[in-house]
Amino acid sequence: MVRIKTILIAVLVVILGILAATYLLESEEKKVKKQFDLLSKWVSKDLGESPITMASKARNIGTLFAESCELKVPVDSISATYTPAEVSGYALHGRLQFSEMSLKFYDLTVEFPEKGTAQVVLTANLKGRSMNGELIDETLEVQCVLNKIDQKWLFSAFEVVEVLEK
Amino acid sequence: MVTVRFAGNKVMLLKRIVALEGEQVEFRSGKLMVEGKELEEPYVRLPCHWNLPPRQVDQGCVYVVGDNRSLPMETHHFGQTSVKRIVGVPLW
Numbered sequence: 001m002v003r004i005k006t007i008l009i010a011v012l013v014v015i016l017g018i019l020a021a022t023y024l025l026e027s028e029e030k031k032v033k034k035q036f037d038l039l040s041k042w043v044s045k046d047l048g049e050s051p052i053t054m055a056s057k058a059r060n061i062g063t064l065f066a067e068s069c070e071l072k073v074p075v076d077s078i079s080a081t082y083t084p085a086e087v088s089g090y091a092l093h094g095r096l097q098f099s100e101m102s103l104k105f106y107d108l109t110v111e112f113p114e115k116g117t118a119q120v121v122l123t124a125n126l127k128g129r130s131m132n133g134e135l136i137d138e139t140l141e142v143q144c145v146l147n148k149i150d151q152k153w154l155f156s157a158f159e160v161v162e163v164l165e166k
Numbered sequence: 167m168v169t170v171r172f173a174g175n176k177v178m179l180l181k182r183i184v185a186l187e188g189e190q191v192e193f194r195s196g197k198l199m200v201e202g203k204e205l206e207e208p209y210v211r212l213p214c215h216w217n218l219p220p221r222q223v224d225q226g227c228v229y230v231v232g233d234n235r236s237l238p239m240e241t242h243h244f245g246q247t248s249v250k251r252i253v254g255v256p257l258w
Contacts, residue, residue, distance in 0.1 A: 107174030123174030141173035163172050164230070164245035166218060 029110045032118045032146055032153050036105045039064055039155075043103040045095050045128075054095060062088030066147055066154040074162040101128030101136075116148040121161075169254045170230060170247055179243055180256065181230035182209070191229045192220035193239075198231070212236035221246075228252070 042057040042064075062084035070081045082090070095101070106123040113119055121143050128136045145157035169178045185191040185200050192198075196214035198205045214235035223229050223246055231244040 107176065123177060139173050139177050141177075161173075163170065163251060164243050164247050166239075166245040 028112065028118070028153075032110050032120065033108055035064055035146060035153050035155065036108065036120070036122070040103050040105055043091065043095070043101070045098055045101045047100045054092065058088050058092035058095065061091040064155055066149060066156040069155050070157040070159075072157075072159040075160065075165075097130055098128045098136075099131055101126065118146040118148075118153060120144045120146065167256055168230065168252050169256070171251050171253045172243070178253070179230075179232070181232050181244065183228045183252075184231050185223050185229035187223050187225050187227055189229070190220050190222050193218040196235070209233050210235055226250075 039061065042060045045054070045057075065082070065084040065087045067083060068081050069084075069087060070079075072079045104125045104127075106125065108120055108122045111119045121141065123139060124142050125139045126136065127138075130136060141161040141163060143157075143159045143161060144155060146153045147156045148154075167180060167182055170181050171177075172179045184198060184205060189201055191200050193214075193216040196216055198207060199220075210233055212235065216235060216239040218239065227246045227248055229246050232242065235242065
């Protein structure tokens with residue numbers, strides 16, 4: 001009788017452990033995905049956006065990035081690292097070139113190769129209208145790395161996947 | 167014709183495989199050359215003026231191009247891709 005009770009308790013502990021691990025992983029995945037929601041929200045720009053909103057969004061974008069974030073775009077031979085302040089600066093400058101724009105992320109696959117690191121593969125779609133009226137609609141596959149620093153998931157690397165190499 | 171998975175699970179491109187791994191491919195005044203010989207391409211109806219130096223297709227890859235080549239080369243999606251990116255063919 002005692003033995004059966006011990007086995008039942010052991011099974012219960014294992015089940016609870018699995019459930020807890022699953023819940024924690026899911027909750028970390030949600031936190032990672034939330035960073036992409038914020039990036040999408042702050043990069044996107046409505047027609048007639050005020051300069052205050054523009055400055056605030058550009059500053060907010062910087063808060064999503066680690067002290068050093070690597071950007072690789074093989075097709076354009078771009079490989080550089082940026083600080084959050086530089087990211088905010090480029091974001092402000094980039095958004096000024098558009099009267100309206102939207103950045104959306106689809107098909108996010110999140111993996112945790114080690115504690116405190118998240119690898120995400122996703123589809124990014126940037127739509128917009130430049131200041132001279134040109135329409136932009138670009139879709140890319142992107143690989144991102146986020147690191148958990150001070151309980152926050154921060155972007156530390158972006159690489160545009162080169163699917164077709166001329 | 168094949169479908170190439172361009173991004174995620176939904177963004178696909180419809181392309182034609184023109185060269186296999188190990189083969190040399192180039193564009194010379196709009197003519198597609200494979201292994202130094204011009205490939206007959208009756209499906210290319212619009213004028214093309216692309217020039218691209220010869221390159222060899224890497225292992226595990228194929229070279230794909232679309233039929234609409236009247237666009238500037240820089241704005242057209244084509245080139246070498248992993249065979250793992252080929253996900254299907256058109257049904258008709």
